[in-house]
Amino acid sequence: MARMVTTRNKVISTAAAWLVGFLIFFPILWMVLASFKTELEAFAIPPSFLFFHWTTENYVTVQERSDYFHHALNSIIIAGGSTLIAMLIAIPAAWSMAFSPTKRTKDVLLWMLSTKMMPPVGVLVPIYLIFRTVGLLDTRTGLVFILCLGNLPIVIWMLFTYFKEIPKDILEAARMDGATIGRELIYVLTPMAVPGLASTLLLNLILAWNEAFWTLNLSTLEAAPLTVFIASYSSPEGLFWAKLSAASTLAIAPILVLGWFSQRQLVRGLTFGAVK
Amino acid sequence: MATQQTQLLARTLLTPAVALLFIWMIVPLALTLYFATLHYNLLDPGSESFVGLENFRYFLTDPAFLASLQNTLVLVGSVLAITIILGVPLALLLDQQVVGLSIVRLMVIAPFFVMPTVSALVWKNLLMHPVSGLFAWIAHLFGLPAIDWFNDAPLFAVILIISWQWLPFATLILLTALQSLDEEQKEAAEMDGASAISTFIYITLPHLARPITVVILIETIFLLTVFAEIFVTTGGGPGLQTTNIAFLIYSQALIQYDVGSASAGGLVAVVLANIVAFFLVRIVGRNLEA
Numbered sequence: 336m337a338r339m340v341t342t343r344n345k346v347i348s349t350a351a352a353w354l355v356g357f358l359i360f361f362p363i364l365w366m367v368l369a370s371f372k373t374e375l376e377a378f379a380i381p382p383s384f385l386f387f388h389w390t391t392e393n394y395v396t397v398q399e400r401s402d403y404f405h406h407a408l409n410s411i412i413i414a415g416g417s418t419l420i421a422m423l424i425a426i427p428a429a430w431s432m433a434f435s436p437t438k439r440t441k442d443v444l445l446w447m448l449s450t451k452m453m454p455p456v457g458v459l460v461p462i463y464l465i466f467r468t469v470g471l472l473d474t475r476t477g478l479v480f481i482l483c484l485g486n487l488p489i490v491i492w493m494l495f496t497y498f499k500e501i502p503k504d505i506l507e508a509a510r511m512d513g514a515t516i517g518r519e520l521i522y523v524l525t526p527m528a529v530p531g532l533a534s535t536l537l538l539n540l541i542l543a544w545n546e547a548f549w550t551l552n553l554s555t556l557e558a559a560p561l562t563v564f565i566a567s568y569s570s571p572e573g574l575f576w577a578k579l580s581a582a583s584t585l586a587i588a589p590i591l592v593l594g595w596f597s598q599r600q601l602v603r604g605l606t607f608g609a610v611k
Numbered sequence: 612m613a614t615q616q617t618q619l620l621a622r623t624l625l626t627p628a629v630a631l632l633f634i635w636m637i638v639p640l641a642l643t644l645y646f647a648t649l650h651y652n653l654l655d656p657g658s659e660s661f662v663g664l665e666n667f668r669y670f671l672t673d674p675a676f677l678a679s680l681q682n683t684l685v686l687v688g689s690v691l692a693i694t695i696i697l698g699v700p701l702a703l704l705l706d707q708q709v710v711g712l713s714i715v716r717l718m719v720i721a722p723f724f725v726m727p728t729v730s731a732l733v734w735k736n737l738l739m740h741p742v743s744g745l746f747a748w749i750a751h752l753f754g755l756p757a758i759d760w761f762n763d764a765p766l767f768a769v770i771l772i773i774s775w776q777w778l779p780f781a782t783l784i785l786l787t788a789l790q791s792l793d794e795e796q797k798e799a800a801e802m803d804g805a806s807a808i809s810t811f812i813y814i815t816l817p818h819l820a821r822p823i824t825v826v827i828l829i830e831t832i833f834l835l836t837v838f839a840e841i842f843v844t845t846g847g848g849p850g851l852q853t854t855n856i857a858f859l860i861y862s863q864a865l866i867q868y869d870v871g872s873a874s875a876g877g878l879v880a881v882v883l884a885n886i887v888a889f890f891l892v893r894i895v896g897r898n899l900e901a
Contacts, residue, residue, distance in 0.1 A: 341708075348707035352715045355701060359778065360718035363725065365745065366733045378743045424631060427624035435621035443629065445896050450636045452888030454836040456857040457881040460864050460874045461642035484635040491628060516620075545726040547839035552865065562839070565728040569843040576736055583729040594724035595717050602787045605829060607895050610784050610822050 363587075370394070370580035377576040393581035401564070403582060410560035410586075412475050413550070414543035417482035418490075418536060424483075425490040426532075430524075432491075433498035434506070444495065448607055451488040455548045466553060475558045478550060482543045490539055493604045497531025534600035537593055544590050561586040640881070646874035653868035666875035675851055675859055676876070683855040686770055687834045691827055693774040698781030698826070699819065703811075705782070706789045723779040727839035734772045735761065735844045765845050765853045772840055777833075781826045788822035789815070821894075828891040835884055856880050 368384070369377045376387045397403045432440045462481065463472075471477030501524065509523045547562040554563055565586055568579045594601075602610055650662045670676055701719070709715060722730065738745050739760040747757035760768040792815065800810045836857040841847060847854035847862060854862070860880060864873035 345708045345710070348704060349710045352704050352707070352709040353711070355704065356715040356718035359775070360721050362730070362733055362738060362775065363721055365737055366729075369737055377737075380743055380748055382745060382748055424628050428628035431621035431624040435617055437618075437621075441896065443625070445892050447628075447632055448895060449888055449892055450632050452832055452884055452891070453636065453640075454832075454857070454877075454880045454884045456836050456838065456860045457877040457884070458639035458643055459860065460646055460870055460877060461639040463864065464642075464870070465639075484631065487628065487632060487635075541724060545724070547727045548836070551728075551839055551842060552861070562726050562728050565726065565732060566839070566843045568732055569728075579732060579736065583733060587725050587729055590726070591721060591724050594720070598716070598720050598783065599787075601720075601723075602784050605780070606784060606825050610788055610825055 363591075366580045367584050368580075369577055370584045372577050374574035374577045377580065378574055393577045394585070397578055397582045397585070401567075401582075403564070403585065406559055406561050406564035407585070409475060409554075409558055410544060410562075413478045413482060413558070413560050414540050414546075416475070416479040417486065417543050418539045420479065420483045421487045421490045421539065422532070422536060425487060425494050425535075429491050429494035429498050433495055433501075434503070444492070447488045447491055451485075455485070459552060462549075463552065471553075473554045473556065473558045477553060478558055478560070481549045481553065482546055485546070485549070486539050486542055489542070489604060489607075490535055492607050493535040493538065493600075494531060496603065496607075497535070498528065500531075501527050534597055535604070537597040538600055538604040541590055541594055541597065643874045643877050643881075646870050647878055649871045651870040653870060662871070666871040667878075670872050670875040670879065675854065676856075676879075678851040679854045679856050679859040682766060682851075682853065683835065683857075685766060686773070686837065686855055687831055689767075689770045690774050690777060690834055691830055693770070694777045694781040694830065695823060695826065697774075697778055698785050699823075701778070701782045702785035702789055703815070705786050720779045720783055722775050723777075723783075725776070727776065728843050730776055731772055731840040731843045734775070735768075739768060761845060762849065765849060769837075769840055769844060769853050772844070773834070773837060776840075777830055780830070784822050784826050785819060788819055792818050824894060825891075828887055828894065831887045832884060832891065835887070836880065856883070 370393055371389045371391065372383075372387050373390060373392070376383060432444065466472045466477055471480070505523060505527075506519060509519050514523065544560075545562065547566075550560050550562045551566060554560070561582075565579075565583060568575060568582070647666050648661060648663060649659050650665070651659045705712065705716065705719065736744070739758075741747055741757050741759040741762075744757075746760075750757045758764070796814055797810060800814055805813070837855060838857045838861065841853055841855065841858050842861075845853040847858045856876065857880065860873050860876040863869045863876060
């Protein structure tokens with residue numbers, strides 16, 4: 336009897352979970368489907384779900400007419416560059432706070448967190464004017480710089496929570512065995528830190544890739560990443576749904592894949608370790 | 612001796628990050644404060660003059676400020692309510708035994724990884740278009756009139772889109788918290804004959820109190836400055852109906868080029884965010900000691 340109830344519950348919760356999951360995912364699915372339709376079919380009522388004339392022409396058009404790869408490359412450079420530089424600055428800082436904490440470490444960490452709380456719009460004016468004065472508007476360098484600083488607190492925090500979990504005894508054992516700091520870093524610390532480094536890298540790539548305040552305000556064409564490129568579809572001419580869908584599908588596909596890999600770390604990274 | 616060396620090394624390693632973040636925080640903020648006391652319009656160069664608190668008086672008494680403050684509060688409050696009221700049952704559901712759970716999880720979490728400009732434009736056109744959108748077609752199937760979302764209920768339309776983006780975040784955090792709930796506690800309650808509802812009220816819900824607080828605070832910080840979704844769908848309109856504080860400051864700065872007033876507005880936004888940040892930092896800090 337108890338067993339039957341369990342099976343029935345499992346069937347119900349499975350059905351409910353799949354239904355809800357499908358509904359939440361549906362807008363993305365619908366967009367991907369539209370990207371393979373002709374413009375007329377994408378706009379047609381009643382809509383066709385699967386039995387339409389499948390075509391890849393939108394993907395070709397998006398590249399030919401608006402130089403999609405130029406913007407994709409910008410996204411890769413801006414997201415990748417800002418994340419890598421942030422990592423280079425954050426690794427020593429997090430390492431030092433995790434392994435040689437002082438009385439002030441907690442305050443420093445919380446202060447870093449509080450810089451992330453500053454609303455970007457609060458400093459939009461000075462940043463815009465500084466960029467205008469030194470000629471950084473619409474440059475990839477400028478965006479790399481801003482996104483790097485914007486994400487630095489999260490990077491440091493995530494790395495700190497990972498580094499803190501590395502048992503210190505192991506380091507002491509290595510030191511006893513006569514390992515130098517350099518050797519300690521390469522042979523003991525690095526292998527244990529790799530998972531944490533990887534997930535920090537991943538989450539921040541995602542955040543930088545999707546960042547849509549600074550990119551929209553500080554770039555127009557030359558340095559415009561995909562967020563800005565997609566925004567250009569907000570005032571289009573003629574039928575554009577299929578092309579919008581194709582461009583969007585390309586823009587989110589890589590990050591969706593990365594995101595799915597990093598869902599566990601996401602919680603940790605975005606709650607600053609407050610929920611694990 | 613060795614310890615002293617280590618400490619010196621540690622400090623050296625920490626310095627670049629601290630220095631950069633300090634500059635990043637203090638320089639723009641000081642400039643904003645300075646600009647906020649100036650009459651300064653980019654369209655009228657050379658006319659900069661000190662006006663004291665005039666910009667604050669102008670910004671705070673501007674009817675657009677009250678409208679956008681109200682929109683900001685409605686937007687933040689509604690998205691929080693929707694994501695938590697839907698997120699709790701959804702997390703409970705995903706905590707059950709579900710066949711193919713990993714795939715369901717992927718589907719539920721996906722919207723969070725979609726860039727804001729994409730989700731806003733896809734919802735606005737493919738789903739919410741009053742003639743050819745999918746929602747209009749569904750409404751017709753049931754014999755209902757189609758809703759012209761962005762004309763009849765623009766703020767609600769924006770709220771729906773943003774809720775869709777943030778529901779996965781709330782769900783994922785609540786789910787993570789549920790999975791750390793002690794199973795034995797629940798089993799003991801069941802043994803004692805507690806009903807599913809009282810188990811939920813007396814065991815699960817108290818356990819979720821902290822993650823819910825965290826969700827509220829983190830979402831609030833991001834939602835206070837929602838920008839891209841409004842930028843690509845409504846441009847703040849019609850009228851001021853979807854203008855929030857972030858968008859108001861943007862339009863004063865980069866459309867009207869009124870640096871002084873936009874800076875005053877920026878400081879107002881900083882103060883608002885800091886009220887929330889104060890509580891979040893305390894919660895995180897408490898956790899740091901544990």
